[in-house]
Amino acid sequence: MDGTGAATISLNKTRIALRSLTLAPASTIEVESCEFPLGTDPERRPLHKYLDEIDALIVLFDDVGLAYIDGQVFRDESMLDGGASFLRYLHPEQALANATSEKGDFSAAQREFDRTSTFGVVVNEVGAADTILICDDLGDEWADFIGIRQDGALTHISFYHAKHGPLGLGASSFHVAVGQAIKNLGNMSFPEERIENKVQGWGATYNAPGQATQISRVIRSNAPDLLDALRNARTAPDSIRRATIVTSSISRHAIETAFASIQNGQQPAPSFVQLYWLLQSFFSACAEVGAVGAIVCQP
Incomplete structure (x- = not known):
């Protein structure tokens, strides 16, 4: 400046x-x-x-443990102690180091998202364990992808928000993803009055802007009836709901290094402080509705 x-x-x-x-x-x-x-x-x-x-x-102060967000003043000392409580939300994914775009290129005969796109990373890596995986991008979207899987009696429901951007430690590339994720936290309970229309829409193939494709919106499903599967997930007595931002624009190692520098007495860049507090607000918003916030990023 x-x-x-x-x-x-x-x-x-x-x-x-x-x-x-x-x-x-x-x-x-x-x-x-x-x-x-x-x-x-x-x-x-x-x-x-x-x-x-x-x-x-968002107002930042000389004291990096203070911030004014959403009309309230917050104090958080974890930035000064190495950021351990923050880093537990960040999960490295090597495939994101090779990502070159958010959605990739498209052709009329295409049946899969490019592996070098963040969409492809969700399908092939991040959401690989989900037995039901749906592309909900475009239109009245709740997330870019919605994943469901069973682990014994535990039901996992994941909303994936995939983004691509230049690698850095700033907050600018996260505002849209965080806003989208927070806005749709209520939809993670699969509102009964909306899920039937959603399932009908997932019966079509994915049409990228300006290009129809042969990519199925239902990427994977082991359910004889998808609507019943969503209703069962909605009413499951034991469930984990996870709002996950999948991004190529930050590196866990770079964030660890930034925290180490702060712990050694160096003043952090204002852009990093803003990133920290923006993501903290995301994690807090998730916790308020009983969900878990997560960031999948480059190693």
């Missing part, structure tokens, strides 16, 4: 308010309801007011 002001905030008794965004194009963007034709929403407001209303502001 060159020191140019990007925003102004104010400190109130109970919250931090976002008063303005001064850098273009954010300073000129307005938010409207999609219920109205463009430009006619009588309650349209500047972007900074909308972000303030929904408490979308």
Whole structure:
């Protein structure tokens, strides 16, 4: 950064308010309801007011153990003790080191996702143990993939959100994935009023933007009736629901190194602190609904 002001905030008794965004194009963007034709929403407001209303502001402090997120102040000392409690959510997958895209290329005769895409890594590696694996990407999606498997009496339900991006330690590539994952936590219980329509939609092949394919949306299934299988998973007395972000954009080793540097007294980059708190908010949101958050990343 060159020191140019990007925003102004104010400190109130109970919250931090976002008063303005001064850098273009954010300073000129307005938010409207999609219920109205463009430009006619009588309650349209500047972007900074909308972000303030929904408490979308993250404020970082010189003390890396503090952060202001979702309208609340949080303290977490694990960044200073080597990050052990954070790292347990990160699972390395070697195949992601070879990923070159999110979904890969498509052709009319194609029957599988490219192995060098993060979608292919989910199918062939991350979700390989799931006896039911469904591609739910595009349209009214709950996740890029939904996986179900039985382990004795225990039912595993996994929502996979697959992303690709340049390797780094910043938060920018995670905002969409985290938002998508949190938004769909409620759908991990397979709402009865919605699952029948979902199953009908999974009967079609996967049509990528601008290219139809022969890829089946039901990648794998050992169930005679998929609708019954989802209903059984929904009511299973013992189940684990896991929201998993599968990404090629971070490395567990790089994050371990960053934590070690902090423990040795070095000040972390603001982008890494933002990444840490963004993912902590994701893990916390999962825990609040009885789910487990996880990140599958490069080693």
